[in-house]
Amino acid sequence: RDVIPRSKLLRQVSSGIYVSDAELWQEFRDQVEQVEIRYVPMDPSVRYEDEAFSVSDTEIEDYYGSNQEEFEVPARASLKAVVLDKTPTATDTAAAYAEAQELMQEIREGGDFAEIAQAESADQPTASVGGDLGVFSRGRMVPQFDSVVFATTPGQLAGPVQTSFGLHVIEVQERWSQDSVKARHILVPITRTDESEIQLLTLADSLEDLGEEMALDQAASLAGLTSTELDIAQNFPFLPGAGQVSEGADWAFEEASPGDVSPVFETSTAFYSLELVSSEPEGILPIEDAKTAIESTLLFDAKMNQAQIDAQELVALVRGGSVLSNAAADLALDVRMAGPFSRRDFVAGIGRQNAAVGAAFGLGIGDVSEVVPTPANVYVIEVLTRTDADSTAWLTQLTEQRQSAISIRQQARLGEWIEALRASADISDRRDVVLAPVDEDAIPQMPMLF
Incomplete structure (x- = not known):
């Protein structure tokens, strides 16, 4: 029921997106273009x-004064912390195993x-069809599941098999070859039992x-817990x-002020409480x-400058008629090979989508570049082979490429819209009202009728 509103929102937010042929041709x-x-x-x-x-002290002082933003440090706090992990305990795991074994016995x-799968399985998409996983090949499922399935005789139950999803009760229905089976399963999640959850909350x-x-450390000791000390930065x-x-x-x-102990906070994985020891702005x-x-x-920086001077000497030898490999040998420099690679590939020894990659695609076969500096190195490059794009092949797939490009841009636009919405949202924190204890002596008020 929510598919139509989502589609409408996507159309509204992403209206006006246009991808030109020139952009698609460049993509x-x-x-597909490659060079070696x-x-x-x-x-x-x-x-x-x-x-x-x-490096002189004056140079250091000048750099420090001109690049203050590099030396900004976030606010920091020294804390004591107690963490209560929500992860299911060994007892919870045993309870899940017992439940799975009861289902197998049934x-x-x-x-x-x-x-039983429809009533009990936590895997909702397959539970609705009786746990049916359809036909799948070896290696498609997670290893623990896969190995048991392909070792089980058709018509037999297997399990409980533990994976990152929980415990699986499996029935292999048919096998067409050693590498293809039809099976169904019941997923029993490993979660905290009600008793375990109550103990944790208590x-x-x-x-x-x-x-x-x-x-906090005294409170932790009385509760049978341990506290740790750590520093955190406000930005992380x-x-x-x-x-x-x-x-x-x-x-x-x-x-907080130093010595204050926080209430217990909650994340998706734990409850935790903090004590502020000290803080720095x-x-x-x-x-x-x-x-x-x-x-x-x-x-x-000084080494990079010297590298560019030495690289310029190498280029001068090549421009004077020497072969790059011979000129490099004369200057005791290493010569390496790379490729074939595309503009988007990571190139060992060079990196990804930097000036060196760009320079390589700007040269013809046999051409030698000028000095090419990148943030971490300096290069001189010679192109050995290149494969250019085929415009006929491009036109053949243009429709699909355009649809894919528009879809990617739509999703990006939607993400930007959501982030902008969050940034501009006016959120009122009313937890003190909503979570306030109920006054049992207060006279109940009748709701207003309209």
């Missing part, structure tokens, strides 16, 4: 010793597999109550065992702490 060329090259990498980081260059005693509540009265609040803890970070950086890294990094950067 086609990027995919001989190249000389200068490898400045390896070729030149640090001692061959010097089927062995005459129960209808399809009816423990989280106890931790929160204790945290209101004492330090990650807590091992709990993942991204944005809610806890908001508390630590915007509400965002700022600029002092030059004393940045000096080593700046010196390394300036040394590399």
Whole structure:
């Protein structure tokens, strides 16, 4: 029922998208055109010793002053943390196994597999068709499932088989060859039992109550838990065992004072509580702490400059009539081969979609480039072979290519629209009202009638 509204939204958001033939031709060329090259990498980081260059304090100070944005540090907080993992326990796993084995026993005693799958399987798409997986070939399923299926005689039950999805009760129905079977399954998820869930929630509540009265490590000890110490950055609040803890970070950086203990927060994988030990606001890294990094950067810049000078000498020899490989040997430089590769390929020793790749596709067969600097290296390139795009082949697939390109741009436009909507949304936090305890002595109010 929601397919039509989604399609309408996509049409509205992505209206006006047009992809020209020129764009599609270039995309086609990027995919199919290939070159094979001989190249000389200068490898400045390896070729030149640090001692061959010097960096003065004045250069360091000038760089620091001109590149302050490189030394911005986010706000940081030192915390104590207690994490309650939501992962099912060994007892929960045993309960899931017991459930799966009960289902197998029910089927062995005459129960209808399809009816049981419809009623019990957690795999909703297949549950609706009696657990039917259809016909599939060897290697299509996850390894644990696959190996059991192809070792089971048709008409037999197998399992429970544990995979990342849960526990599977499997019936192999038919086999046409050693590499193709028809099977059905019942998925029993490994989740916390009601009792286990209540124990976890009770423990989280106890931790929160204790945290209101004492330090977090004391509260953790009384609850039979352990606390850890860690630092988090405001721009990347990650807590091992709990993942991204944005809610806890908001508390630590915007509400808490040193010594405060947070309420218990929740992520998809855990409950957690924090104690703020100390915090530091965002700022600029002092030059004393940045000096080593700046010196390394300036040394590399000096090596890159020298590499371009030496590469220019190599180009001059080639322009004077020498063959690239011979000129490189005269200067004790390595010559390497690469390709064939396209504009979009990752090229070992060169990288992906950088100036060196672009230069290679701008040369004719037998041509040698000028000096080609990239952020990490300097190259001189010779093209050995090239395969150009076939316009006839392009026209043959143009309709499908255009549809695919428009679909990709539609999805990108929709993503941008959703992000813009989130950024402009005016969200009111009313948790204090919604979650406020009910006053049992209050007189119930009749709802207003309209």
